[in-house]
Amino acid sequence: MLSRPEALLSPHDDSPGDSRTGPRSAGEDAARTAAQPPVRISARGISKSYGTTAALRDVSLDVKTGEFLTLLGPSGSGKTTLLNIVAGFVRLDAGQLFFDDEDVTLKAVNRRGLGMVFQNYALFPHMTVGENVAFPLRVRKLGRQEVRRRVDSVLRLVKLEALAARNVSALSGGQRQRVALARAVVFSPRIVLMDEPLSALDKSLREEMQVEIRHLQKRIGATTMYVTHDQREAMTIGDRVAVMNEARLIQCGTPAEIYQRPQTAFVARFIGESTLLPVRPQGASLALVDGTPLRTEHPVPSGDELYLVLRAERMLLPAECTEKTNRLAIVLRDVIYQGDSLLIIGEAAGGMQVSLRRQLRHGMIGGLPASGETLRVGIDPDSAIIVGP
Numbered sequence: 001m002l003s004r005p006e007a008l009l010s011p012h013d014d015s016p017g018d019s020r021t022g023p024r025s026a027g028e029d030a031a032r033t034a035a036q037p038p039v040r041i042s043a044r045g046i047s048k049s050y051g052t053t054a055a056l057r058d059v060s061l062d063v064k065t066g067e068f069l070t071l072l073g074p075s076g077s078g079k080t081t082l083l084n085i086v087a088g089f090v091r092l093d094a095g096q097l098f099f100d101d102e103d104v105t106l107k108a109v110n111r112r113g114l115g116m117v118f119q120n121y122a123l124f125p126h127m128t129v130g131e132n133v134a135f136p137l138r139v140r141k142l143g144r145q146e147v148r149r150r151v152d153s154v155l156r157l158v159k160l161e162a163l164a165a166r167n168v169s170a171l172s173g174g175q176r177q178r179v180a181l182a183r184a185v186v187f188s189p190r191i192v193l194m195d196e197p198l199s200a201l202d203k204s205l206r207e208e209m210q211v212e213i214r215h216l217q218k219r220i221g222a223t224t225m226y227v228t229h230d231q232r233e234a235m236t237i238g239d240r241v242a243v244m245n246e247a248r249l250i251q252c253g254t255p256a257e258i259y260q261r262p263q264t265a266f267v268a269r270f271i272g273e274s275t276l277l278p279v280r281p282q283g284a285s286l287a288l289v290d291g292t293p294l295r296t297e298h299p300v301p302s303g304d305e306l307y308l309v310l311r312a313e314r315m316l317l318p319a320e321c322t323e324k325t326n327r328l329a330i331v332l333r334d335v336i337y338q339g340d341s342l343l344i345i346g347e348a349a350g351g352m353q354v355s356l357r358r359q360l361r362h363g364m365i366g367g368l369p370a371s372g373e374t375l376r377v378g379i380d381p382d383s384a385i386i387v388g389p
């Protein structure tokens with residue numbers, strides 16, 4: 001396998017399918033680096049195994065033209081493998097990959113028109129910020145003035161114009177990641193791929209960079225795939241989120257759809273602060289395992305294994321319940337003050353831990369019972385989401 005930055009930055013067209021010969025004209029080079037319109041990425045039934053380990057099982061996914069899609073899932077779920085297949089670093093065992101209507105399954109990495117950003121920056125340590133960012137343009141043999149113009153413009157975009165002459169080894173982590181971003185987008189790629197680019201940064205810098213990357217992507221307009229295992233980051237940054245688990249794509253939707261309409265127990269657990277209580281059909285309706293009838297305004301999936309999704313912020317205190325509210329007795333275990341909110345933790349029948357979170361706008365919530373006492377909390381039918389396994 002080629003070392004990644006070299007493969008991406010190589011000026012050579014070494015694709016076996018390339019019929020062109022002889023030196024390329026200057027006009028052709030300029031055309032290669034002119035802003036290319038973004039494309040739709042379509043994965044069709046992609047599978048990949050390493051020995052007996054399945055990294056991807058029959059994954060089909062569309063990333064719309066100009067869209068920012070985040071791939072979210074626990075470690076080992078296949079996110080990097082999918083990104084590497086889109087990049088061309090990894091050959092798939094089955095399936096096809098399209099950019100718009102072009103089948104690119106066998107297309108060489110350096111002919112795919114990609115910018116990539118990795119966790120470990122992969123910058124050239126002996127070069128300045130400006131030289132690092134100029135590199136992809138130099139290997140494409142752009143003229144000096146054009147290189148200068150583009151580097152200046154992209155450094156302004158990532159707020160590094162004042163540091164162009166500094167050596168990258170003298171930069172902070174956040175600054176280095178900005179250089180890596182600038183270098184990935186300076187040649188106006190039609191696709192940008194990022195694999196956990198912020199995971200080496202501390203929390204506050206990470207949050208700041210999430211918003212910046214989102215703005216940058218909207219400015220440049222390239223179709224973008226971004227890998228993360230952090231659900232909040234995935235929702236903050238992406239137009240849509242594709243949730244992966246155990247080599248499969250589980251659900252893809254807007255952050256609101258993923259959060260409000262999880263389709264499986266895995267997605268409901270992985271996103272948000274939630275507890276899943278088993279429920280069972282009772283005649284035409286549903287009941288909790290202790291027989292308490294359950295009203296929901298949401299569709300109920302087919303099958304016998306069903307769960308009620310309890311989100312901490314949707315749970316109601318007794319005083320907030322009406323006669324329509326589903327009620328659930330919990331034994332109070334802990335009340336935790338977290339500054340902006342209060343986290344109330346209890347135990348339902350069967351030992352399931354149920355959390356209830358309340359934003360604190362006017363000081364503490366009064367009238368809570370002591371630890372060990374029973375509290376009849378509630379969930380309204382319009383918040384009662386039911387998922388299959």
Ligand code: ADP
Pocket residue numbers: 050053054055073074075076077078079080081082
């Ligand atoms: P993620 O990025 O979601 O953490 P990966 O795509 O890196 O997941 O890995 C998916 C699965 O494939 C894991 O079980 C991983 O161990 C395996 N895997 C990935 N790359 C290789 C490789 N080069 N050789 C062997 N196994 C691999």
Ligand code: MG
Pocket residue numbers: 079080081227
């Ligand atoms: Mg990974």
